[in-house]
Amino acid sequence: MPLADKYRPTRIEDVVGQNHIIGKGKLLNNMIEKAYFPNMIFFGPPGVGKTTVAEIIAGRAKKKFFKINASNSSIEDIKRVIASIGSMDAQNGILLYIDEIQSFNKKQQQSILEFIENGQISLVASTTENPYHYVYKAILSRSIVMEFKSISRDDIVRGLENIVARYNQLSNVELVCDKGAYRAMANASSGDMRSAANILELAINESHLDKDARARIDMSVIKSMNIATSYNFDTGGDVHYNLLSALQKSIRGSDPDAAIYYLARLIKGGDLISITRRLLVIASEDVGMAYPNAIVIVKACVDSAMQLGFPEARIPLAQACLLLATSPKSNSAYLAVDRALADIDSMIQDDIPSHLLDSHYKGAERLGHGRGYKYPHNYPDHYVDQQYLPDNLVNKCYYEPQNNKFEKSIKEFFRRLKG
Numbered sequence: 001m002p003l004a005d006k007y008r009p010t011r012i013e014d015v016v017g018q019n020h021i022i023g024k025g026k027l028l029n030n031m032i033e034k035a036y037f038p039n040m041i042f043f044g045p046p047g048v049g050k051t052t053v054a055e056i057i058a059g060r061a062k063k064k065f066f067k068i069n070a071s072n073s074s075i076e077d078i079k080r081v082i083a084s085i086g087s088m089d090a091q092n093g094i095l096l097y098i099d100e101i102q103s104f105n106k107k108q109q110q111s112i113l114e115f116i117e118n119g120q121i122s123l124v125a126s127t128t129e130n131p132y133h134y135v136y137k138a139i140l141s142r143s144i145v146m147e148f149k150s151i152s153r154d155d156i157v158r159g160l161e162n163i164v165a166r167y168n169q170l171s172n173v174e175l176v177c178d179k180g181a182y183r184a185m186a187n188a189s190s191g192d193m194r195s196a197a198n199i200l201e202l203a204i205n206e207s208h209l210d211k212d213a214r215a216r217i218d219m220s221v222i223k224s225m226n227i228a229t230s231y232n233f234d235t236g237g238d239v240h241y242n243l244l245s246a247l248q249k250s251i252r253g254s255d256p257d258a259a260i261y262y263l264a265r266l267i268k269g270g271d272l273i274s275i276t277r278r279l280l281v282i283a284s285e286d287v288g289m290a291y292p293n294a295i296v297i298v299k300a301c302v303d304s305a306m307q308l309g310f311p312e313a314r315i316p317l318a319q320a321c322l323l324l325a326t327s328p329k330s331n332s333a334y335l336a337v338d339r340a341l342a343d344i345d346s347m348i349q350d351d352i353p354s355h356l357l358d359s360h361y362k363g364a365e366r367l368g369h370g371r372g373y374k375y376p377h378n379y380p381d382h383y384v385d386q387q388y389l390p391d392n393l394v395n396k397c398y399y400e401p402q403n404n405k406f407e408k409s410i411k412e413f414f415r416r417l418k419g
Helices: 027-034 050-061 075-083 106-110 113-117 137-141 153-170 179-189 193-206 219-225 238-252 256-269 272-290 294-308 314-326 332-346 405-418
Strands: 040-043 064-069 094-099 121-127 144-147 175-177 215-217
Touching (some): 027 144, 040 050, 050 064, 064 075, 153 175, 153 193, 175 193, 193 215, 238 272, 256 314, 272 294, 272 314
Parallel strands (some): 040 121, 040 144, 064 094, 175 215
16 A cells, blocks of 8 residues: 555544644534535645545544545446435435546536435535536535645645654654655655655655664655656646736736746746747736837747747746836736727717728718818828717727826827827
């Protein structure tokens, strides 16, 4: 049995991390203390305690426990669970744990809906994907959704120390692990307790006897294993879109250090297309008219990155990222076009003023198209006052210059031009 399963916590107090839901006085802890178990969906990255907590709940629920993994189960497995309803050993009801529920299709998920609705089955499901995207809405509406988060380095170290303590209780050889080795294993696990336990198991096999005849894991053992740090990245999934969101919000917030950090994580994931698309939209959405040349420079950086490919692409991408993060910000272009689109969706569109209509064809003059148009270049400052918007939008303001150097100059120019 793998070390991670052999020494899996059996009490909620021994689970590391997730203090926001399993800490003293928190929601899940209170449920376990009161033995109150509604339908629940756990979601979060792998190795953060979802299965462990589900099995602890099963031990406290005093219900017949079934566990199925949706990735390798079928509708027949669900039918076998349903067939147990009302049996002698299920007098207190059934607790059904479905691991990786996102792998079940809609029909499979619907098959248990009636029974969780009438309380004959209590559902605990776990998923590494966002349940709001993958779980049938009727099940979502009858369940409490709880998010499990990556485990901090300190909590993983504590979890490894707990495993070593239990190992020493059951083993004939005393195992000792240096603090630095604990931290190195925790760092290599990338917030995944199961991964950390697997690294520890490998380290135990590579450990050496010290002068006191104890099996010792120190930094020399860790270095000899040549472990690469695991990295959680899912192109097209939550992690991917959350990183893109964090990148844009860090740039928008003018934090170049955070922006470079999230860019580096995206680079590590290798998704060049998504990075370049996001940088290009930021140049217009968040910098925009405050520094109009930003998009020109970003486009040049993006083109360079696309031609270079990774690993060299990281350099022009970093340049574009830092340029945007340190540029003045304006979302006036973004707001202007969205205001116009909102009016198009909500208002009847009056005709374009006739003097603006195309008049470069035979017969246009007879229709009155272009008649009365004033050519601005024939007037002082290349400006003349005339109507451009449709009649029902006259005097409507979509573009509002914001308080930055470039748009202040626009505001001043319009003030002088229009008096």
